[in-house]
Each structure stands twice: as structure tokens, then as C-alpha cells.
Amino acid sequence: MTPDLPADPISSRHTSPVPTPAVTLAHISDPHLPPPPVYWREALNKRALSLLSWKKHRQYVHLAQTCAALVKDIGRSNVDTILVSGDLTNFGTPDEFAEAARWLDALPAPALVIPGNHDCMVRQPASAGLHQWERWSARQYPYVRIQNGVAIIGVNSGIPTAPFMACGRVGRRQRDRLEALLERLGKEGLCRVVMIHHPPKRGLVPWRKSLLDHREVAGVFQRAGAEIVLHGHSHDATLTHIAGTDIPLLGVASASLTDERPHRQACWNHLSIHPYEKGWTINLARHRLDGSVSERASWKRAGRTEA
DSSP: OOOOOOSSOSOGGGOOSSOOSOEEEEEEOOOOOOOOOOOGGGGSSTHHHHHHHHHHTGGGTBOHHHHHHHHHHHHHHTOSEEEEOSOOOSSOOHHHHHHHHHHHHHSSSOEEEOOOTTTTSSOOOGGGTGGGGGGGSOSSSSEEEEETTEEEEEOOOOOOOOTTOOOBOOOHHHHHHHHHHHHHHHHBTOEEEEEESSOSSTTSSOGGGSBTTHHHHHHHHHHHOOSEEEEOSSOSOOEEEOTTSOOEEEEOOOTTBOOSSGGGSOOEEEEEEEEETTEEEEEEEEEOTTSOEEEEEEEEEEOOBOO
8 A cells, every 4th residue: 555645744845835846855964973971781692782882982083073064054054854864872772872863953944864774773762762863754664745746755675684794675565555555655756866775785884794685686776767866874975876777876875984085085076966957956066165066067857757
């Protein structure tokens, strides 16, 4: 059964009876916000290894000031919505979810979020984790928010995994809902922007970090279509395509990562989406921390309407 579209808008500033000429989005991912203290009871599981990794290495390269500088640059760009494609936390503790909720609330534009593997590191009640972000997402995935003809679709690929694993899975139930949703939105002529944490393509991350059902998810896009797919997880600024399609697959580096390699240095993707005739023009400008643009791209994506 095709899921119903939500009646509520993202916010009053986002919805108008007369469509605006363009929708502007900022895409960021993997901020790995500085964690509050982790209690020993919370670390008697896979979190212990992740905590050790944070103490030994990751806290020195995932820097709060780097993320703050990136968010400040986004604020200067006056985008409509900020899309955060997962891994706001490091260990997925309830206190981290609460801190991340406060961070989302303080962003310079309304935000939408999906979880990543770090956010789903261990099993816990949804009330302690994902439901704390319901204001910026939904209780059920995939979800959709529509803004002036642009449908932003959030997919959850985060699952608890064994130690040393960071793979994800969308799962059959969510894939079925996603396919029905994409079909419906496509027939209505909307621009479908899909956000998922794990890249639905082989080779962008090692196997232990891969999307286990990437072939099946790619099959959904092959059959139902989409205008662009955004992902995080790899910590790489990449631009590829969904296998077997011309659908752009856009990755972004971690929002807090300090790295000498240009494709790993913190950045954000500025997307400007304009309607044209019966389709959409999507313009990309990839921003560095200092506001300079490291990469540009543009696509004309043909929309579909009811016969």
C-alpha cells in the first residue's frame, strides 16, 4: 500500500501556495558531535571499542570548531533546508541523541535528519534514541517532506552490527515502501531527493562498511527512479551514479573531519533546484570551510507527470 504523504509542511517559512522559483538545500553528514560522558553501564557492549577509538584517535580529527565553521558558512548561504545524512553521534547513547537534538534545533535553517551506523550502534528503546529526533525526521521510514515541488525522502540504513563492522541494511519492508513512494511522487511530477547514510553502490566503502542490500536498493531506483540520491558514511566527497541509471549519487565528507586529503576535508554540498518545463535543473556547488567552491556540477532531470 502506498504510504500517505504528510500533510504538515517542514515549517511555515517553507510552504507557500505559490511555488518559488528554486529550492536551496545544504547537505552535510557525519558531524560526529563531541560526546557527553559515557557511563560504564552504557559501554558494556560494542560501544567500548568505539569509545577506545574516539579516545585514541578520532577526537583529534573530528573537531567541534571545524563543524562550527562549516555551519557558519551554511548560515551565510541562506538555504531553505539543511539535510543531515546521519552519524551525528559517536556511540548512540541517549545523552548524545539529546545533545544532537539541541544542535539540530540551533542550526541556521530548518533541518531534516536520518540516522547512521554510529547512531544505531546498539539496540535500545526508540524513546532513548531515534524518537528524540522525530521533530526533524519521522517515527517511520522512509519519510517524505515536500517543499515547493521538491520531495525530500529520508531512508534509514542504520542497524546494530557486530564489533569492527559498520555495515547497513534498508530491508525489504522499507524498500517496498520506498519504491511505492518514489512511484507516487514521480507520477505527481515532484523532484525526488533521497537521503540515505550508506551509499547504495558497491566500491565506495570497504565491505565491512557497505550497504548489505545495495543491489536491491539500486533496483528500487532503477525501477521507480529518483532525481538525485545523497549519502554520507564514506567521509569522502564523491560524485557517481546509481548502478544501471543516470541518477546522480552524491557523497560528502564528514562535517567535522580535519584531513590533509582534499576529498576528505570537511565540506558541504549546496544544491539549488529549479523547475524547467516538465523537469528539474539541479545545480551543485561543493563548499570548503572557507566558503570557496571546490566543485560544481549541473543536471537536467526529466520529471514524470500523470498521463
